[in-house]
Amino acid sequence: MNESYDYIVVGAGSAGSVLARRLSDDPAVRVCLIEAGGSDASPRVQVPAGTITLYKSRRFSWNYESAPQTRLNGRRLHCPRGKALGGSASMNSMIYIRGFASDYERWAAAGCAGWGWQDVLPYFRRSEGNRLGQDPALHGQDGPLWVDRPRDPNPVSRWFVEAGRRLGLPVNTDFNGPSALGVGVYDLTQRDGQRLSSYRAFVAPVRDRANLTVLTDVEVDQLWMDGTTVKGVQLQAPEGGAARRLQAQREVILCAGAIGSPHLLLRSGIGPRAQLEAAGVPVRVDLPGVGQNLQDHLDGLVTVRSRSPLTLGFSLGSAWQVLSAPLRYLFNRKGWLSTNYVEAGGFARTPLSDGEPDVQFHFVPGYRSHRGRLFEWGHGYAIHTCVLRPRSRGELRLDAQGRLALDYNFLSDPQDARVLIEGMRLARKILADPVFDGIRGPEMLPGPQVQSDEDFLANVRAHAATVFHPAGTCKMGVDPMAVVAPDLRVHGVRGLRVADASIMPVLVSGNTNAPCIMIGEKAADLIHAAWGRAATA
Ligand SMILES: Cc1cc2nc3c(=O)[nH]c(=O)nc-3n(C[C@H](O)[C@H](O)[C@H](O)COP(=O)(O)OP(=O)(O)OC[C@H]3O[C@@H](n4cnc5c(N)ncnc54)[C@H](O)[C@@H]3O)c2cc1C
Numbered sequence: 001m002n003e004s005y006d007y008i009v010v011g012a013g014s015a016g017s018v019l020a021r022r023l024s025d026d027p028a029v030r031v032c033l034i035e036a037g038g039s040d041a042s043p044r045v046q047v048p049a050g051t052i053t054l055y056k057s058r059r060f061s062w063n064y065e066s067a068p069q070t071r072l073n074g075r076r077l078h079c080p081r082g083k084a085l086g087g088s089a090s091m092n093s094m095i096y097i098r099g100f101a102s103d104y105e106r107w108a109a110a111g112c113a114g115w116g117w118q119d120v121l122p123y124f125r126r127s128e129g130n131r132l133g134q135d136p137a138l139h140g141q142d143g144p145l146w147v148d149r150p151r152d153p154n155p156v157s158r159w160f161v162e163a164g165r166r167l168g169l170p171v172n173t174d175f176n177g178p179s180a181l182g183v184g185v186y187d188l189t190q191r192d193g194q195r196l197s198s199y200r201a202f203v204a205p206v207r208d209r210a211n212l213t214v215l216t217d218v219e220v221d222q223l224w225m226d227g228t229t230v231k232g233v234q235l236q237a238p239e240g241g242a243a244r245r246l247q248a249q250r251e252v253i254l255c256a257g258a259i260g261s262p263h264l265l266l267r268s269g270i271g272p273r274a275q276l277e278a279a280g281v282p283v284r285v286d287l288p289g290v291g292q293n294l295q296d297h298l299d300g301l302v303t304v305r306s307r308s309p310l311t312l313g314f315s316l317g318s319a320w321q322v323l324s325a326p327l328r329y330l331f332n333r334k335g336w337l338s339t340n341y342v343e344a345g346g347f348a349r350t351p352l353s354d355g356e357p358d359v360q361f362h363f364v365p366g367y368r369s370h371r372g373r374l375f376e377w378g379h380g381y382a383i384h385t386c387v388l389r390p391r392s393r394g395e396l397r398l399d400a401q402g403r404l405a406l407d408y409n410f411l412s413d414p415q416d417a418r419v420l421i422e423g424m425r426l427a428r429k430i431l432a433d434p435v436f437d438g439i440r441g442p443e444m445l446p447g448p449q450v451q452s453d454e455d456f457l458a459n460v461r462a463h464a465a466t467v468f469h470p471a472g473t474c475k476m477g478v479d480p481m482a483v484v485a486p487d488l489r490v491h492g493v494r495g496l497r498v499a500d501a502s503i504m505p506v507l508v509s510g511n512t513n514a515p516c517i518m519i520g521e522k523a524a525d526l527i528h529a530a531w532g533r534a535a536t537a
Pocket of ligand 1: 010011012013014015016034035036037055080081082083084085086087088089091092093094095096097218219220221255256257258260261264467468469470499500501502511512513514516
């Protein structure tokens with residue numbers, strides 16, 4: 001016999017966790033939240049510094065790899081995505097940024113009625129439990145998602161802020177305030193110095209609700225459909241076993257992320273007809289936009305070596321800091337283990353800007369980058385600079401063998417390279433400030449020999465990567481390439497919505513966790529409104 005629920009939410013990540021919580025606030029409905037990954041109860045997830053052990057973890061990450069990037073010297077880029085309760089917010093850097101008001105105005109102008117800034121602001125506020133005394137007109141005080149500052153920021157992170165100020169950038173104490181321009185210490189989704197994913201904030205406190213079932217280590221294989229109506233989901237069959245089906249009396253909502261959701265649609269026969277036919281997947285709904293419109297923030301590095309054990313890193317000089325870190329963290333949540341690495345950063349305008357900041361900085365008080373490396377020997381500091389509103393568009397598709405192919409198509413629009421190069425020049429100027437003189441070693445990337453546009457472009461091709469914000473692959477809208485309508489219902493399909501990073505028609509100007517949480521909040525209200533329940537407070 002099939003198990004039956006009112007709502008099935010696929011994916012317990014940033015958006016899915018919020019949605020499952022809000023839907024199950026109504027005791028009259030039964031909600032099933034399905035997560036392919038397992039528990040998040042590991043110090044690697046809960047202790048902020050554990051984040052560097054997760055990107056390439058086989059247990060916690062899906063570890064996708066892109067197709068060779070033609071304009072990045074044919075390199076394949078690593079694309080980590082969280083695979084555990086909490087999803088990508090169980091491995092992310094915890095920075096709390098909403099994007100610009102103008103991003104959401106662009107969504108509304110592109111046909112997404114109800115998604116302008118004033119429409120989405122209440123949802124940002126509803127989710128947030130701001131610990132910083134920031135403007136209550138913009139910030140929620142009582143929501144489950146704590147927003148706090150790093151417990152023990154590295155002194156060199158503060159030097160970055162000072163260097164940015166001396167370059168003429170304002171010091172910004174609220175990047176989610178009226179203007180994001182400037183440099184500062186980032187606000188984080190942490191509670192008492194521990195990571196706070198939306199699973200931890202929204203679902204964990206109500207997990208014993210009788211009307212909420214949370215399944216872990218269970219992967220949805222495809223949608224269970226009758227014609228163009230979704231009846232439920234089919235789970236991946238255990239080896240040698242039969243596939244299990246779960247029925248949704250009302251709706252299935254895909255919250256499997258910007259890679260997982262379109263992949264699931266394609267596997268279920270919802271996508272571009274020619275692609276599905278070539279991959280041997282029976283076509284249920286010809287929906288040409290599925291997997292298209294892939295966007296991400298391309299990122300260039302300026303990095304400087306140092307001998308100073310003030311910065312994070314392993315050396316004889318830092319041995320005491322490293323060895324004492326577990327005790328310091330245990331007793332007062334301070335010290336080396338409390339860092340999220342990307343403690344400071346900001347938003348700046350390059351000479352190519354249209355008036356709004358067009359690049360974002362992520363400052364790391366450690367050598368080179370934390371990306372995927374468990375141990376970095378030695379010390380240093382670095383600025384990651386990313387293009388905030390990339391013009392390049394990639395795609396995610398099934399190849400002829402039915403395998404997932406992920407092509408960012410980075411730098412297909414040459415303007416992205418121009419903006420990135422100007423941003424990296426700004427980053428280099430910040431790091432050249434005398435405030436760093438006492439600890440400065442040689443610039444490693446892009447390296448002092450890199451000066452002209454051509455030099456920079458060659459460096460970008462050789463080293464640029466992403467800051468892990470894929471979005472847009474089930475875009476919301478009303479044009480022929482839109483996958484979901486502004487109420488998040490999938491065009492041409494009954495009983496199915498998508499609510500996660502994939503629905504962004506245009507990538508927001510900043511980190512994507514808070515926007516996904518907002519999407520989960522708004523999805524809950526859209527669903528409650530459709531089925532006749534008033535909005536939750
Ligand atoms: C390394 C890293 C650092 C980042 N740093 C930041 C940061 O500091 N600040 C910030 O704002 N953003 C950051 N991000 C981005 C941000 O975390 C994500 O954009 C956001 O969490 C995406 O939310 P989502 O709901 O779309 O998907 P996810 O949170 O990825 O959730 C999708 C969930 O669906 C599950 N799933 C997928 N397929 C299936 C299936 N078939 N069956 C069942 N379950 C399935 C997955 O396992 C996952 O748990 C970072 C991301 C990464 C990877």
